[in-house]
Amino acid sequence: MTEYIVEMKQITKSFPGVLALDHVDFSIKPGEVMALLGENGAGKSTLVKILSGVHTRDEGEIYIYGKEHKGDITPVSARELGIAIIHQELNMCSHLSVAENIFLGREICKSGRLAKKEMNNESAKILDRLKIDIHPETIVGNLAISKQQMVEIAKALSTDAKILIMDEPTSALTNKEIKELFSIIRTLRDEGRSIIYISHRLEELQHIVDRVTIMRDGKFVLCDDFANLTMENIISNMVGREIKEKFPRVQCPIGKKILSVKNLNAGRMVRDISFDLYEGEIVGIAGLMGAGRTEMTRALFGIDPKDSGEIFLEDKEVKINKPLDAINNGIVLAPEDRKKDGLCTGLSVRDNIALPNLDIICNKLSVVNHKKETEMVDEATSKFSIKMPNSDVSAASLSGGNQQKVVVAKWLARDSKVVIFDEPTRGIDVAAKVEIYNLMNQLKQQGIGVLFTSSEMPEILGISDRMIVMCDGRITGELNTAEATQNKILEYATRFEKKLESEQSA
Numbered sequence: 071m072t073e074y075i076v077e078m079k080q081i082t083k084s085f086p087g088v089l090a091l092d093h094v095d096f097s098i099k100p101g102e103v104m105a106l107l108g109e110n111g112a113g114k115s116t117l118v119k120i121l122s123g124v125h126t127r128d129e130g131e132i133y134i135y136g137k138e139h140k141g142d143i144t145p146v147s148a149r150e151l152g153i154a155i156i157h158q159e160l161n162m163c164s165h166l167s168v169a170e171n172i173f174l175g176r177e178i179c180k181s182g183r184l185a186k187k188e189m190n191n192e193s194a195k196i197l198d199r200l201k202i203d204i205h206p207e208t209i210v211g212n213l214a215i216s217k218q219q220m221v222e223i224a225k226a227l228s229t230d231a232k233i234l235i236m237d238e239p240t241s242a243l244t245n246k247e248i249k250e251l252f253s254i255i256r257t258l259r260d261e262g263r264s265i266i267y268i269s270h271r272l273e274e275l276q277h278i279v280d281r282v283t284i285m286r287d288g289k290f291v292l293c294d295d296f297a298n299l300t301m302e303n304i305i306s307n308m309v310g311r312e313i314k315e316k317f318p319r320v321q322c323p324i325g326k327k328i329l330s331v332k333n334l335n336a337g338r339m340v341r342d343i344s345f346d347l348y349e350g351e352i353v354g355i356a357g358l359m360g361a362g363r364t365e366m367t368r369a370l371f372g373i374d375p376k377d378s379g380e381i382f383l384e385d386k387e388v389k390i391n392k393p394l395d396a397i398n399n400g401i402v403l404a405p406e407d408r409k410k411d412g413l414c415t416g417l418s419v420r421d422n423i424a425l426p427n428l429d430i431i432c433n434k435l436s437v438v439n440h441k442k443e444t445e446m447v448d449e450a451t452s453k454f455s456i457k458m459p460n461s462d463v464s465a466a467s468l469s470g471g472n473q474q475k476v477v478v479a480k481w482l483a484r485d486s487k488v489v490i491f492d493e494p495t496r497g498i499d500v501a502a503k504v505e506i507y508n509l510m511n512q513l514k515q516q517g518i519g520v521l522f523t524s525s526e527m528p529e530i531l532g533i534s535d536r537m538i539v540m541c542d543g544r545i546t547g548e549l550n551t552a553e554a555t556q557n558k559i560l561e562y563a564t565r566f567e568k569k570l571e572s573e574q575s576a
């Protein structure tokens with residue numbers, strides 16, 4: 071009898087123009103948490119999609135509970151085998167309720183009718199067990215992304231799966247939710263379930279992981295106990311080289327003021343925001359999830375209406391009522407939710423890069439100059455080393471991290487004065503993060519003002535020249551590199567919560 075609950079041997083899978091998996095071995099024991107690590111495009115999602123019936127393998131053998139599974143795994147047979155997956159990109163039906171999503175495809179019926187009450191009750195029990203405070207009848211589309219993610223987790227657990235795959239489950243969760251998720255994972259492991267855990271947040275691993283499998287370029291690299299590996303080992307095996315500087319910093323002389331925001335108010339989450347941005351600096355906007363950072367960038371970029379406030383570009387007041395106003399004034403945004411707001415996933419990489427730049431690549435008759443277009447696309451994609459067979463593949467077929475690179479790359483071609491990045495490195499691997507930091511540095515050296523939000527404290531501290539901290543829609547503090555520490559940022563980021571606590575305890 072084998073000690074493994076799942077064994078995948080010599081799995082090969084190709085997509086048109088890409089060998090996504092090249093004879094990969096992977097195995098997991100009952101009651102263990104296995105991290106599956108690798109750079110963007112290494113093949114992690116493809117491997118777990120084969121195990122969960124989303125894709126079929128070209129070659130290779132799969133053994134489940136010690137028995138060879140000869141044919142393809144389908145989504146239905148995966149469920150019967152006790153395999154559940156929480157996908158990297160959210161897969162909820164946003165117009166349905168939480169309970170309807172949890173029971174999608176296996177609805178409870180009575181006398182030929184949907185037993186809504188039962189499904190609501192069952193869902194409430196599952197949510198309760200996971201300590202998720204969401205009503206089963208809430209429409210999923212009305213929930214914040216982090217809550218939708220928790221529903222996705224509840225859905226996977228509701229099937230009583232023995233093998234649970236989590237493909238970057240924490241990328242949209244708050245710190246508190248991450249802690250709760252970890253305690254759920256530990257409970258599940260103690261119940262004897264196996265968890266395959268994919269994440270680019272390597273600092274998370276120490277809290278939950280027993281073993282680690284590393285992949286690179288579609289190939290298996292190593293599998294070992296987490297305790298036998300150092301972080302340097304893990305990174306160099308993932309990337310295939312040493313990463314010397316995780317946070318490359320370049321010093322630039324500070325030039326003139328480019329952007330000035332004065333008393334900006336927009337809805338409940340943007341209140342009286344004032345700050346300046348100078349040539350040659352990167353300003354990081356720190357805060358906890360829900361602090362209003364995204365809302366602030368949206369108001370600034372003209373997506374959401376402003377209630378009051380002024381914006382000055384090089385001391386000249388500008389009116390930004392819609393994104394086009396912002397773009398025409400040289401302010402561009404790489405948004406947080408790349409799939410929904412940052413990309414046209416059905417279009418090619420080429421089209422995604424060309425679209426916002428048609429004014430540059432079209433001639434006077436509005437006809438696209440293909441030579442210009444190709445030059446622009448080639449430059450943008452090579453600067454970021456976007457991994458793809460060619461630029462005509464759809465943006466949807468790229469790995470998560472490479473999609474993010476396209477979102478950022480398309481703005482490079484423009485002559486921008488201010489570039490705003492909202493969580494630019496979410497879901498991005500260690501090496502690609504460094505590329506994005508280098509890009510920010512490059513922009514700053516060109517005299518462009520860079521504004522970026524991030525929930526990752528080391529990144530904010532490592533890359534910003536100056537930091538603004540937000541809490542509850544307001545700016546609660548400003549720090550320069552020399553004085554900033556994790557604790558100081560946290561202190562500002564929880565200013566109102568603390569006040570509330572002390573009011574409550576008084």
Ligand SMILES: Nc1ncnc2c1ncn2[C@@H]1O[C@H](COP(=O)(O)OP(=O)(O)OP(=O)(O)O)[C@@H](O)[C@H]1O
Binds near residue numbers: 086111458
């Ligand atoms: N449906 C698809 N069609 C074509 N190519 C695909 C498809 N899915 C994945 N690929 C390609 O297969 C390779 C592996 O992608 P995969 O999504 O498995 O990477 P990953 O390790 O999960 O990366 P990330 O960390 O960015 O999520 C990539 O080159 C990707 O572009």
Ligand SMILES: [Mg+2]
Binds near residue numbers: 114115237469
């Ligand atoms: Mg993936």
